[in-house]
Amino acid sequence: MTPLPTRGFRTWAIPGIFLVGALAVAGSIIATRGGDTPAQPRTIGVVDANELRQPIHEHADWALFIRGKQVDFSDPKFLSTEDHQLSTNVHIHKPRFTVVHVHREGTTWDEFLRSLGFELTDPTLLAKPEQTTLKLPSGEILRVTPTETFKFYINGTRVDGISGLNIAALSQVLISYGSESEAEVLAQVDRVTDEACIPQGVCSARGNGNGEHGEPEPCSGGTTCTG
Numbered sequence: 001m002t003p004l005p006t007r008g009f010r011t012w013a014i015p016g017i018f019l020v021g022a023l024a025v026a027g028s029i030i031a032t033r034g035g036d037t038p039a040q041p042r043t044i045g046v047v048d049a050n051e052l053r054q055p056i057h058e059h060a061d062w063a064l065f066i067r068g069k070q071v072d073f074s075d076p077k078f079l080s081t082e083d084h085q086l087s088t089n090v091h092i093h094k095p096r097f098t099v100v101h102v103h104r105e106g107t108t109w110d111e112f113l114r115s116l117g118f119e120l121t122d123p124t125l126l127a128k129p130e131q132t133t134l135k136l137p138s139g140e141i142l143r144v145t146p147t148e149t150f151k152f153y154i155n156g157t158r159v160d161g162i163s164g165l166n167i168a169a170l171s172q173v174l175i176s177y178g179s180e181s182e183a184e185v186l187a188q189v190d191r192v193t194d195e196a197c198i199p200q201g202v203c204s205a206r207g208n209g210n211g212e213h214g215e216p217e218p219c220s221g222g223t224t225c226t227g
Contacts, residue, residue, distance in 0.1 A: 053089075053104040058169035059196035060100045065188050066142070067178040073097045077137075078116050087115035090167065098193045102167050109173070110163040120175070122150065122161025129160060134177060142177050151176040151185050153192075170196050 064071040073079075073092055080091035089104040090112045100112060113120050117137030121127045132150045134142040144150065152159050153174040162173060172192045176185050197203035 053106045055103060056105050058102045058167070059200045060102070060167050060169065060171045060173060061098055061193045061196045062100055062173040063098060063175070063188065063192045065174070065176040065178070065180075067148075068180055068184070070188075070191065073116075087111070090115060096193075096195050096199070099196050099199060100167060101199070102169075105166075107167050108164055109167055112167060113163070120161075120163040122152070122163045124161040124164030127161075132161065134175075147179045148177065149179075151180075153185075153189050156189055170200060170202070172196075 064073075074097040078086075078092060079097075080086050080093045085091055090100060090102050090107045092098075092100055102112075110120065110125065119135035120133075122132045123129055127133075130144050132144055134150070136142070142148075142150075150161075151174070152162050153172075153176075154162065154165075154168075155172050162175065172194060174185075174189050174192050176188050180188070195206075198207045
């Protein structure tokens with residue numbers, strides 16, 4: 001077999017390389033003369049998820065009982081102040097330590113509890129009732145046992161859980177963990193305050209919430225101010 005003429009290949013291959021390079025340079029010159037500029041990378045804006053939730057100002061009452069003892073949320077570590085807010089969306093502050101202030105729509109009890117250092121997993125977060133747990137700020141995890149269980153009440157009605165639910169205006173919520181009887185838990189339900197209407201501005205005979213934020217509380221959530 002006759003070998004390929006490698007010398008001839010080299011002769012035309014080298015000029016070909018120069019031809020490709022020249023075409024590339026010419027294309028660049030033409031594009032520049034035509035006023036074309038290289039495409040700039042597009043910047044994709046990132047939207048804060050909070051901005052998709054409308055600002056509101058609503059309030060709810062709540063209580064947390066662990067083994068028969070009500071947790072005291074007047075402790076400074078649970079309170080938001082003007083200079084230090086644990087969450088801008090939802091918090092508690094002086095002078096009503098059992099009233100939750102909600103500033104964004106779609107705020108859940110899970111979001112609120114996490115801001116205080118708690119983590120509640122219950123059926124509203126797709127957990128089975130027997131898998132309900134509450135992680136405390138100390139790191140201790142409360143679990144369902146043969147003798148100790150969780151009980152949840154909203155407006156006096158027992159429910160399976162609350163964590164994944166939105167905090168509803170003027171609602172009264174109880175979270176109870178322990179071995180208490182039904183009668184004892186219902187006594188805890190009665191101890192949930194009904195003070196959310198004061199900063200909400202819908203029970204003017206009891207106060208209008210002035211001074212809690214340095215100015216009157218706005219009415220919101222479809223409620224009607226009475227004074």
